[in-house]
Amino acid sequence: MVVPAGRTAHEILAEGEQYTDHPLNWSGILENREELSHGSDKFLEVKELWKIFGPKAEDLLQSDLKFSSKQEILDQTGCVVGLRNVSFNVRRGEFFMLMGLSGSGKSTCIRCLLRLIEPTAGHVLVNGEDICAFDKATLMSLRRKTFGMVFQHFGLFPHYTVRDNVAYGLKVGGASRVESYEKAQKAIETVGLKGWEDYLPGSLSGGMQQRVGIARALAKDPEILLMDEPFSGLDPLIRREMQDELVELQDKLHKTIIFVTHDLHEALKLGDRIAIMRDGEIIQLGTPEDVVTSPADDYVREFVQDASPAKILTADRIKEEPSLLIYEWQGPHVVRHLLRAARRQNAFVVSKHHTLLGLVTREGIDDLIKQGAASIKEAILADVPKCEPHTIVEDLFPLATSSHFSIAVTDSAGRFLGVIHDRTILDSMISDREETNND
Amino acid sequence: MTKFPANIQIPLATWVDELMDWILAHWGGFFDALGDILLQVLLYIEKFFLVMPWYVVLILVGLVAWRALGRWWHGLVMAALLFVIGTFGYWRLAMMTLGLVTSAVIISLTIGIPAGILMARNNLVEQLLRPFLDAMQTMPSFVYLIPALMLFGLGKVPAVFATIIYAVPPVIRLTNVGIRQVPQTVLEAAESLGSSSRQILFNVQLPLAFPSIMVGVNQTTMMALSMVVVASMIGARGLGLEVLLAINRIEVGRGFEAGLSIVFLAIIIDRITHALAARQRQFTSH
Numbered sequence: 001m002v003v004p005a006g007r008t009a010h011e012i013l014a015e016g017e018q019y020t021d022h023p024l025n026w027s028g029i030l031e032n033r034e035e036l037s038h039g040s041d042k043f044l045e046v047k048e049l050w051k052i053f054g055p056k057a058e059d060l061l062q063s064d065l066k067f068s069s070k071q072e073i074l075d076q077t078g079c080v081v082g083l084r085n086v087s088f089n090v091r092r093g094e095f096f097m098l099m100g101l102s103g104s105g106k107s108t109c110i111r112c113l114l115r116l117i118e119p120t121a122g123h124v125l126v127n128g129e130d131i132c133a134f135d136k137a138t139l140m141s142l143r144r145k146t147f148g149m150v151f152q153h154f155g156l157f158p159h160y161t162v163r164d165n166v167a168y169g170l171k172v173g174g175a176s177r178v179e180s181y182e183k184a185q186k187a188i189e190t191v192g193l194k195g196w197e198d199y200l201p202g203s204l205s206g207g208m209q210q211r212v213g214i215a216r217a218l219a220k221d222p223e224i225l226l227m228d229e230p231f232s233g234l235d236p237l238i239r240r241e242m243q244d245e246l247v248e249l250q251d252k253l254h255k256t257i258i259f260v261t262h263d264l265h266e267a268l269k270l271g272d273r274i275a276i277m278r279d280g281e282i283i284q285l286g287t288p289e290d291v292v293t294s295p296a297d298d299y300v301r302e303f304v305q306d307a308s309p310a311k312i313l314t315a316d317r318i319k320e321e322p323s324l325l326i327y328e329w330q331g332p333h334v335v336r337h338l339l340r341a342a343r344r345q346n347a348f349v350v351s352k353h354h355t356l357l358g359l360v361t362r363e364g365i366d367d368l369i370k371q372g373a374a375s376i377k378e379a380i381l382a383d384v385p386k387c388e389p390h391t392i393v394e395d396l397f398p399l400a401t402s403s404h405f406s407i408a409v410t411d412s413a414g415r416f417l418g419v420i421h422d423r424t425i426l427d428s429m430i431s432d433r434e435e436t437n438n439d
Numbered sequence: 440m441t442k443f444p445a446n447i448q449i450p451l452a453t454w455v456d457e458l459m460d461w462i463l464a465h466w467g468g469f470f471d472a473l474g475d476i477l478l479q480v481l482l483y484i485e486k487f488f489l490v491m492p493w494y495v496v497l498i499l500v501g502l503v504a505w506r507a508l509g510r511w512w513h514g515l516v517m518a519a520l521l522f523v524i525g526t527f528g529y530w531r532l533a534m535m536t537l538g539l540v541t542s543a544v545i546i547s548l549t550i551g552i553p554a555g556i557l558m559a560r561n562n563l564v565e566q567l568l569r570p571f572l573d574a575m576q577t578m579p580s581f582v583y584l585i586p587a588l589m590l591f592g593l594g595k596v597p598a599v600f601a602t603i604i605y606a607v608p609p610v611i612r613l614t615n616v617g618i619r620q621v622p623q624t625v626l627e628a629a630e631s632l633g634s635s636s637r638q639i640l641f642n643v644q645l646p647l648a649f650p651s652i653m654v655g656v657n658q659t660t661m662m663a664l665s666m667v668v669v670a671s672m673i674g675a676r677g678l679g680l681e682v683l684l685a686i687n688r689i690e691v692g693r694g695f696e697a698g699l700s701i702v703f704l705a706i707i708i709d710r711i712t713h714a715l716a717a718r719q720r721q722f723t724s725h
Contacts, residue, residue, distance in 0.1 A: 116627055144633030155628030159646045168642070169632035216632070226631075 042125070043092040043256055044113070044224060049122035050086075051108055051280075054079030057120045070279050082108040083119070084280040092223075093254045097271035099261055099303075105280035106260045110226050113258065114147055115139060126224070144173040148217030152229040154209045156201040156216075162188065163197040166215045173220065180219075187219040190249070207238040214246075218253075227259045231266065240395075243269060247390050251412050264303050265311045268292065269392060276300050288312070315396060316389035318428045319409045319418030322348060328357055332368045332376050335360060348408055348416060349380050356408055356416040358382040386410055389417060396425055459589055474591045477546075481595050484545070485538030493530055497521055500707060507714040517710065520703040527696045529678060533704060536667055536677035539595065540708070543602040543663040548656065551607045555614020555655070556640070559648075565615065572608045580605050580669050588673050598667065598675030606663040610655035617651025618644045653716030660708050668701060678704070 052060055052073075060066055060079055070081045083105050090096045098106040111117040113124055115131065123130045131142060148169075157165050166187050170180035188197060191211040201209050210230055217225060231239040243266060250257065261267050267274045268288040276284040276291065276299075284296035292312055295301040324342040326335055326349045339347060339362050346361040357380055364379035385399040385407045399407050400422050407420040462470075488496070497518045505514030524533045558565045583604050587597035621644050629643045645652075671679030678701050685694030 111627075114631055116630055140633045140635060142633075143631060147631065149628070149631040151624050151628055153622070153624045155622075155624035157625060157629070157643060168629075172632060172634045172638050172642070213628075216628075220632075 042089045043094075043127065044090040044258070045123070045125040045128075046086060046088050046109075046113070047123040047125065048085050048087055049083050049109070049112055049124065050120045051082035051105075051112060051117060052079050052120045053082055061121050081280050082117075083112065083122075086122070086277075086280070086282055088275055088282060088285060090256060090258060092256055095250060095257045095259065095270055095272045097259050097261060097267040097274040098277060099264065099267045099274055100277035101262055103279075104277040106262075106277050107228055108280070109277070110149075110228050110258060110260050113224075113226060114143060114149060116149075141173075144169065144220065146222055147224050147226060148220065148222035149226040150210070150213045150217050150228065150230045152232050154201070154206075154213045154233075156209055156212055158200065158202055161198050161200060162193060162204070162212050162215075165201060165212055166219050169216060169220050183221075184215070184219050187215040190218060191215045192245075205238075206234050207242060210234065210242065214249075223256060225255045225257045227257060229260050229262065232262065239266075244390075246270065248412060268312050269314075269390070276303070310394040310397075311392055313393045313428055314389060315387045315391045315393070315407075315409050315420060316417075318393065318424050319389075319420050320424065322419045325350060325416070326360060326376070328352075328377065328380075330376065332365050332373060332379075335376055336362070336365045336369065339365065346405060348384070348419065349376070350416045354416055355414045356384075356386070356410050359384045359405060359408075384408055387420070388412065393425060393428055396420065400425055459586065463589065470590045474596045477591075477596045477599060478594075480546075481539070481542045481599060484542045485535060488534040488538045488541070489531065493525060496534070504707070504711055507711045509714070513710075517707050520707055524700040524703055527700055529681065529697065529700045532676070532678050532681055532697075533700055536664075536679065536701075536704065539599060539602070539667045539670075539675055539677060540660065540663045543599050543606060543667065544656075544660050546599070547603050547607040547659050547663065548610060550603070551610035551655070551659065552614050552652065554607075555611045555652075556618065556645075558611065558615040559618035559644075560636075560640075568611070572612060575604060576608045580666055581672075584670065584673050593674035595675055597673050598670035601670050601673070602663050602666040605666040606659045609658035609662065610652070613651045613655030613658070614648065617648030617655075620651065621647045650716055653712070657709065657712040657716055660712055661705065664701070664705055664708060 050061060050066075054060075054077065056077070057079055060073065060077055065073060065076065066084075068076070070084075073079055073081055086105070086109060088096075098109055100106045108117055112119045115124075115134075119132060123132050125131070126142070126146060131139065134142060157168065160168065163181065163184055167180040167184035170183055171177070175183070185197070188194060191214050193208065193211050193215065196204065196208065201212060204212065210233075213230065231242050234242060247270065259267075259270060268291070271288055273285065273287055274291050275282045276296070278299050284291060284300050291300065292304050295304050324338060324344055324347040326338065326347045328349055328351050330338075335347075339345070344362075346359050348359050349357045351357055359381050360376055360379050361381070364381070365376065368376065368379050384405055385403045387396060387399060387407055387409055389409060389411060396407060400420075406422070409417045409420060411417060491499075500521055501514040501518035503514075504517035505511050508514070508517075521533075524530065554568070558568050580601070583601035584597070587601040587604075591597040591600060625643060625647070626639065629639045634642065667675060667677065668679035668682065671677060671683050678697050681697035682694055682701070685691075685697060
């Protein structure tokens with residue numbers, strides 16, 4: 001634990017409260033201040049949530065002892081503090097990360113949102129309704145409709161087939177067999193498991209089992225997706241693949257996602273905002289950029305230190321406007337002129353809708369003109385290195401070395417967003433620190 | 440000082456005697472009625488085994504063993520064992536024993552499985568039941584014969600009663616263990632999907648505990664078989680009585696035949712229930 005010498009627990013706590021009580025003062029949220037002040041943007045509100053494990057937890061909350069450190073409370077009362085005065089808001093459609101080491105309270109926190117663990121005190125508001133005040137039946141229907149949860153150890157039903165696993169949530173909600181199977185099928189296809197419907201989970205690989213877990217959570221089309229370290233149990237290659245697919249899925253589905261992780265890289269890659277927890281408190285809340293550039297304290301700094309820029313920087317951040325862009329309807333002679341004028345050997349070609357079609361080279365155009373063709377279509381090389389805005393720089397290395405062309409950045413619909421030159425990739429590795437500090 | 444002081448004593452024996460007297464005086468009617476109901480059930484089940492022609496029983500046992508054990512010749516061996524019992528001249532007695540065991544097992548399961556479920560879902564119940572289960576399993580089986588005899592007199596009913604007390608603990612324990620062994624994440628997942636506790640019990644806990652429950656059924660059945668033999672001392676007829684008589688008259692050959700018949704019955708019952716338990720285990724290796 002990184003508690004700087006010379007600071008008392010009270011000081012640390014006071015600092016923590018400052019963060020949790022006044023999240024708007026955080027630089028990263030400044031830009032979103034306007035949005036946050038609207039009630040409708042507080043889709044999920046967590047207010048002063050406490051969880052204390054042990055007998056007489058309520059008595060402890062009444063006393064001043066609750067301001068003592070975790071260890072002091074444990075020594076004096078035998079109670080373990082799971083969550084200490086946690087507050088945050090999540091906007092509709094936001095990808096919200098809860099990050100911390102094991103024992104920091106992140107898993108407890110996400111379970112309290114569904115009341116899988118009953119909070120000792122505090123409120124969880126969904127769409128303005130306090131679910132902590134719900135009775136059993138209302139809570140159950142909330143779980144059936146509004147929430148979907150994905151677990152680290154999958155939590156699949158080993159005696160049910162993939163299809164029955166995914167349909168389970170619909171069936172317990174009272175949906176007919178036909179209807180639940182129909183929706184389950186859709187969810188199964190969404191996660192790319194078509195053809196595996198009749199297998200038992202035990203016969204699938206870890207990555208595929210977690211796809212079943214995700215399909216099961218998605219089947220009832222919940223507004224909020226809770227993910228408790230869903231990819232931690234998978235090997236690194238599969239983990240990255242699943243992260244990429246989750247990003248793609250989120251692009252399509254626009255769920256509100258609360259994602260627990262202990263992996264900073266994962267948090268930086270996926271999150272719109274990150275809440276860093278320690279000893280049951282939120283010690284920093286901000287965008288990935290904030291967390292990296294201005295860590296709240298030594299604890300966060302230590303986290304961030306080993307994050308290499310190649311793993312944080314995304315293509316979106318280092319992409320440039322191309323010096324020359326060719327449109328598909330431009331004729332060969334025009335293109336040759338443009339290339340010469342720009343002193344370029346090649347350039348990307350886009351359609352009317354700015355969709356990337358490929359790349360033309362000067363030799364290709366010269367050949368076309370010799371043949372007397374009227375359109376440049378035949379000279380377009382479609383097979384060019386491409387990446388998406390959220391691709392991290394580390395993943396660009398293989399692309400850059402596999403081709404002598406620059407890398408095109410396109411969105412999921414194939415629209416051209418910018419270009420990344422080999423030189424830019426190298427520059428980004430060196431100048432990242434100064435650049436981010438000047439932001 | 441090797442003698443324990445004689446004036447320090449707990450008259451537990453007297454208390455127990457007095458309790459039995461009190462129960463007999465005030466609850467005699469209840470136990471008579473209970474005995475009558477039990478007897479009806481017993482006779483009905485026994486009749487089922489006695490009325491069936493011997494070859495039908497052979498074929499049924501062969502088929503069930505075939506289905507359970509997976510190989511046709513396993514079925515054949517099981518049927519052959521039963522056939523050998525018949526050749527000893529013990530067919531009728533074997534069927535009576537089988538009837539008693541079946542009745543005791545059916546009643547044990549109707550009590551034991553719900554008790555195991557209750558125990559798994561409530562820690563207090565588990566703490567309360569555990570010492571009783573320990574006592575029931577460690578007590579020599581003969582001890583149950585005495586209160587059973589006093590409550591129900593001689594005959595089949597006390598025999599089955601004593602058998603149930605002796606044989607019910609394993610199925611309670613293993614139902615409890617099976618349900619408690621269901622992984623926490625699976626339960627959390629079921630809960631997060633909005634299952635009621637009833638839905639969790641029937642959709643998740645019981646199916647996943649099934650292999651363990653079946654092991655309990657197997658053990659309960661085997662214990663019931665061994666107890667039915669002992670219970671012949673208080674009037675249960677069947678193979679056990681035959682062994683008892685042979686011991687009393689020192690007829691080694693007769694005792695051997697009867698004993699071997701019991702062993703054959705045990706093998707048949709054990710293999711079939713064991714195979715049913717093992718068959719379901721494939722999920723839990725996960």
